[in-house]
Amino acid sequence: MMGAVRGWLLAVIGASLICALADALMPQGAVRRVGKLVCGLVLLAAVLSPLTRLDIADGQRWLEDYLDSLDNREAELTETVNSQMKVIIEQEYAAYIVDKAAQLGLTCSVQVECGLSEEGLYLPARARVSGALTERERDQIVRLIGTDLGIPESEQLYMTEEDVP
Numbered sequence: 001m002m003g004a005v006r007g008w009l010l011a012v013i014g015a016s017l018i019c020a021l022a023d024a025l026m027p028q029g030a031v032r033r034v035g036k037l038v039c040g041l042v043l044l045a046a047v048l049s050p051l052t053r054l055d056i057a058d059g060q061r062w063l064e065d066y067l068d069s070l071d072n073r074e075a076e077l078t079e080t081v082n083s084q085m086k087v088i089i090e091q092e093y094a095a096y097i098v099d100k101a102a103q104l105g106l107t108c109s110v111q112v113e114c115g116l117s118e119e120g121l122y123l124p125a126r127a128r129v130s131g132a133l134t135e136r137e138r139d140q141i142v143r144l145i146g147t148d149l150g151i152p153e154s155e156q157l158y159m160t161e162e163d164v165p
Helices: 002-025 030-052 056-103 135-149
Strands: 109-116 122-130 156-159
Touching: 002 030, 056 109, 056 122, 056 135, 122 135, 135 156
Parallel strands: 122 156
Antiparallel strands: 109 122
16 A cells, blocks of 8 residues: 555656756746646546556445445344343333232232334333232232233243243
8 A cells, every 4th residue: 555655656746857857947938838738648548547446346345335334233233222222121121020029919920011012102012920829819919910011821831930941
């Protein structure tokens, strides 16, 4: 890279020196005006010479690769944020059920599993409740989870304290 810049700079300096020497040697009048025009074109060609070696296709490939890597990184970040949001939402739903159970005078622990809806929202899909619950208390929590969170009874798992791993 530095070698290319060095070569370009030497070409521009060389063209400038030749133009200055030609300007000093040219006679006054129309010849000098034409000479200045030619020297200006030579300097312009020297300054713009790196553009002739540009590989447009290579630059386009580089840009496409860069944009692809940005898209991949964006997808990774979105996935990370979504997974973290899912964990937070599941914890909030579980805390909600535990709080509602406590209001009913029941003690239990809850794990909620959420699924992604068609709208892109995490909604509760399954619940695992553990605790020493009587049949009546269990029915109260089944109704609570079914009505408040919309989780059907078939997706609710109830375990006693001994069943918990």
